[in-house]
Amino acid sequence: MDRRLSVLRAIVDEFVRSGEPVGSKAIATKHVLGVSSATIRNDMAALEDEGYITAPHTSAGRIPTDKGYRLFVDQLSSVKPLSIAERSAIETFLNQAVDLDDIMVRTTKLLAQLTQQVAVVQYPSLQLTSVRHVELVGLPNRKVMVVVISDTGRVEQRITEVAHEMGEVSLDELRQKLNGLIAGALFVDVPTKLGDLAKSLPAEQRANAVAIVACLLETLVERPEEKIVVSGTSNIAKMGQEQIRTLAPLLEALEENVVLLKLLGEVNSDNLTVKIGHENSIAQLSDAAVVSTNYGTQSQAIARLGVVGSTHMNYENNMAAVAAVASYVGRIVTEG
Amino acid sequence: MDRRLSVLRAIVDEFVRSGEPVGSKAIATKHVLGVSSATIRNDMAALEDEGYITAPHTSAGRIPTDKGYRLFVDQLSSVKPLSIAERSAIETFLNQAVDLDDIMVRTTKLLAQLTQQVAVVQYPSLQLTSVRHVELVGLPNRKVMVVVISDTGRVEQRITEVAHEMGEVSLDELRQKLNGLIAGALFVDVPTKLGDLAKSLPAEQRANAVAIVACLLETLVERPEEKIVVSGTSNIAKMGQEQIRTLAPLLEALEENVVLLKLLGEVNSDNLTVKIGHENSIAQLSDAAVVSTNYGTQSQAIARLGVVGSTHMNYENNMAAVAAVASYVGRIVTEG
């Protein structure tokens, strides 16, 4: 039945716009389907039987269920591209960024702005990037600062203490050795590549080198948490006031990076992923929907980004925005 | 009149605890003042005349006005120190931080946790810190990455393009020159110290050096925005539901770094500053109170931190928490 789908689409449309349950009459007048409200009532009864919509109470209209949204979204196969104006706005805004931090912040702001939802952007994963350069800086008191620069522009630094003072010369030497070994290598490969570095060194340098390498490995690998940026929290408050009850757990969840990463991480086979209501595994967010996608090059995803909001968000717009922003960020970050 | 003050104090106490207007009877019973409710009524009438408290409506109790809170806070001259357990918890939690970013994040979380308000921490100001080290990294395609490490552990990096390829040797040379000139210097002094560097160089290096120095200066000086971290937004949602109306502008304000910096920046002669309601200059936050303070060494403030919340917060606790956290962070950051 083709008209049934149109009715569902109309219900979602209306509900997203008004936030209130929509009745048969409203659909008959506002959406041109060429049938009367009675017919639509029949269709709605059928849709309700199949579990796509539900009535909050007897004398109210219907609202889509998670299953209904799901069907609606699946129907939205091809993502409608943004307007040229929007695209160029995105591009110029992101191009003004001066460094990786700036790119990340600008991206979240942009997404939040475009979707009027809460935007979440994950930093390029350390696991999937490679080392561009390692820098060692001697500090007073036998301290050495280890700085790692990734090919995405991410800079990680850590300070460690060594057994005995190192001169500029020995630091230079070690730096060159390290860079020779691991410059260009993937972060995950670094441990193996550095495995037997120590043995190749004269005994008196070995202790220091071991300490520094340990620090380096810690910086690269033993930091399981991925960094993320969130923006647009205030958009939550703009949503309907009935949902403000749902707001507290959402805000709390947003402060838990782990939760957010989990949310973003649940990927379908498809890249652009939409998780609706209970589909996402965090129970407190059963009223929330997540639109997320990878970014990076075509061949290699670097990290993910997306928006989280109420289940009755404007999926069409938001999916388009997420996809568009992801493509630009991917390009900018990988170009370096 | 000494008892009047006690009455005011009792009103603030009760109101902070219950969130509801407090009547004369409640004070007479719960707070031992040795007088009857009638007497307290008289005092309350006087306090109302003087503008310290106000009645939302006829048959309700009184709530403190901004002026009332102000008097209350001023009376709270000596900040009650935290318990030993709390202090040691703060210390160990902050000591686990691995780098500056981590310190900042942990500090906000800690403050938000201790005060149950929204915590804001400003990164050590670039203006007031000095250069520990400058690093130049040659990249492909005539690009050079300029990395500046401050004595507080802050790392800023920027990429610039130079006119002609630079070998390791010339980069080394320039790096040494730069470090010789500005290592240890305050960020603000860098421009003058680098003023005539270019002239002292052979002509063929000059163009590149100028580009790099320009990039360096841009990194250090021409970035007016200070970086800040916010945490505890979800605490807003836990406040009384009547105030949830006030919530939207607050959340919005929290996303505007400029606004937050302005809030934090309004310092009294005293260090530990409390701004109540309309006392802070942002109109939308006339229901909010800000408790903030400097942190750094005794002699030199590096930046500020604080909490923002409803005007009927627990000032005593929050002032103590802000002061304590500031002292620990100051120590940790300056120790490096």
Added chain:
DNA sequence: ATTAGCACTCTCAAACTATGAGTGCCAAAA
């Protein structure tokens, strides 16, 4: 100066309409 007592005011919550949006179903029409 303090207190007990009392009249008075007003908010809030509970109880009670009544209005109307929206449905479901039936019988007729297409």
Added chain:
DNA sequence: TTTTGGCACTCATAGTTTGAGAGTGCTAAT
């Protein structure tokens, strides 16, 4: 078989009414 007009029925919501109680201000006595 599908669509449509009509109509009875349901139920949430908004508006009104009412009563109770909290809290005050004032006065006269201590």
